[in-house]
Amino acid sequence: MADKLQFSLVSPERELFSGLVDQVDAPGTEGDFGVLAGHAPFMTALREGPVTVHNDGSITVYEVRGGFADVTPDGFTVLAEHAVEAA
Amino acid sequence: MASVKEMRNRISSVKATQKITKAMQMVAAAKLRRAQGAAQSARPYALRMAAVIANLAAGVSGDGAPRLLVGTGGDQRHLIVVATSDRGLAGGFNTSIVRAAREKIAALINEGKAVKILTVGRKARDQIRRFYGNRSVGAIEAGGSPSLAVAEEVALKIRELFETGEVDVVTLFFSQFKSVVTQIPTGRQLIPAEVSAGAPAIELKGAAYEYEPDEETILAELLPRNITTQVFSAMLENQAGFFAAQMTAMDNATRNAGDMIASLTLQMNRARQAQITKELIEIISGAEAI
Numbered sequence: 001m002a003d004k005l006q007f008s009l010v011s012p013e014r015e016l017f018s019g020l021v022d023q024v025d026a027p028g029t030e031g032d033f034g035v036l037a038g039h040a041p042f043m044t045a046l047r048e049g050p051v052t053v054h055n056d057g058s059i060t061v062y063e064v065r066g067g068f069a070d071v072t073p074d075g076f077t078v079l080a081e082h083a084v085e086a087a
Numbered sequence: 088m089a090s091v092k093e094m095r096n097r098i099s100s101v102k103a104t105q106k107i108t109k110a111m112q113m114v115a116a117a118k119l120r121r122a123q124g125a126a127q128s129a130r131p132y133a134l135r136m137a138a139v140i141a142n143l144a145a146g147v148s149g150d151g152a153p154r155l156l157v158g159t160g161g162d163q164r165h166l167i168v169v170a171t172s173d174r175g176l177a178g179g180f181n182t183s184i185v186r187a188a189r190e191k192i193a194a195l196i197n198e199g200k201a202v203k204i205l206t207v208g209r210k211a212r213d214q215i216r217r218f219y220g221n222r223s224v225g226a227i228e229a230g231g232s233p234s235l236a237v238a239e240e241v242a243l244k245i246r247e248l249f250e251t252g253e254v255d256v257v258t259l260f261f262s263q264f265k266s267v268v269t270q271i272p273t274g275r276q277l278i279p280a281e282v283s284a285g286a287p288a289i290e291l292k293g294a295a296y297e298y299e300p301d302e303e304t305i306l307a308e309l310l311p312r313n314i315t316t317q318v319f320s321a322m323l324e325n326q327a328g329f330f331a332a333q334m335t336a337m338d339n340a341t342r343n344a345g346d347m348i349a350s351l352t353l354q355m356n357r358a359r360q361a362q363i364t365k366e367l368i369e370i371i372s373g374a375e376a377i
Binding site: 008010011012013014015018028029030040041042043044045068070077079081 | 125128129131132135136139235296297298299300304305308309312315316319
């Protein structure tokens with residue numbers, strides 16, 4: 001596997017996730033997108049839906065509602081209005 | 088001098104008060120830990136938000152820029168938002184926030200500007216009403232622990248006043264939580280948005296940022312949310328500061344009560360001794376007279 005992606009998911013109340021992962025899929029307003037390490041700088045608003053984190057073959061899903069996704073060379077940050085880990 | 092019985096009553100009353108202040112101090116200490124944790128866990132979001140806005144703000148300028156970012160162009164009409172706690176018994180905590188806000192208000196009025204005031208928290212409402220009751224445009228209660236719902240309510244009210252063109256500049260007063268012993272009453276400008284120079288610029292390494300849908304749309308969504316975030320983080324800082332101030336105030340009160348008990352006990356013992364001595368003299372002189 002190539003480089004890992006620094007991903008953090010933060011809501012106004014707390015930081016739900018922060019760490020290195022393989023891939024993250026998120027629901028953008030213009031369509032779902034996946035982010036791998038080394039993605040081009042990119043920013044979009046999010047609609048309601050699942051944010052899926054892939055790491056070492058395991059998958060974690062967070063339900064987010066509203067917010068922003070910000071991809072920079074340093075990593076990927078989701079600023080979610082509301083976010084919970086899906087059961 | 089008061090009688091021994093009276094003094095005994097006073098001592099037991101002070102002791103009861105001391106028990107209460109001691110309990111309040113311990114409760115405040117426990118709540119402080121939680122409030123501090125909450126303020127800390129909210130920080131990443133606020134920091135990222137500031138960084139993103141600083142990044143975006145650098146890109147947009149001129150006529151197309153959103154008014155929440157650049158303001159209306161005027162600065163004649165001000166809205167002062169004063170955020171305090173709902174409850175007291177925390178030393179000078181609320182008073183110092185209100186004092187900072189009042190100095191600003193007085194300065195603005197002196198310059199001939201129109202000032203409106205929105206209060207968050209019961210203490211702000213009560214204290215502001217005394218001085219500038221006629222300028223108040225609303226009072227919102229802070230509620231138990233800071234919630235996003237209340238922050239949103241405040242932000243909505245602010246945006247409503249701004250969008251209907253009633254105010255040009257919005258400043259938020261709250262107490263910045265530096266440490267357990269220092270809380271600094273601070274005024275922060277919400278509209279036009281203060282682009283913090285301290286926010287770390289994002290290093291793009293030569294690549295161009297891509298926006299979906301586009302910069303303006305994202306900014307237009309981000310800026311209102313930023314107000315909510317700022318209000319929310321101010322409320323969290325206030326909450327942490329409040330408990331810290333209350334803990335210190337109650338610690339002092341407990342110590343003062345201890346001093347008072349010591350000096351009252353001394354006085355009471357002296358009075359009792361004096362009484363005994365007096366009775367002895369009476370008995371002896373009575374015996375001598377026979």
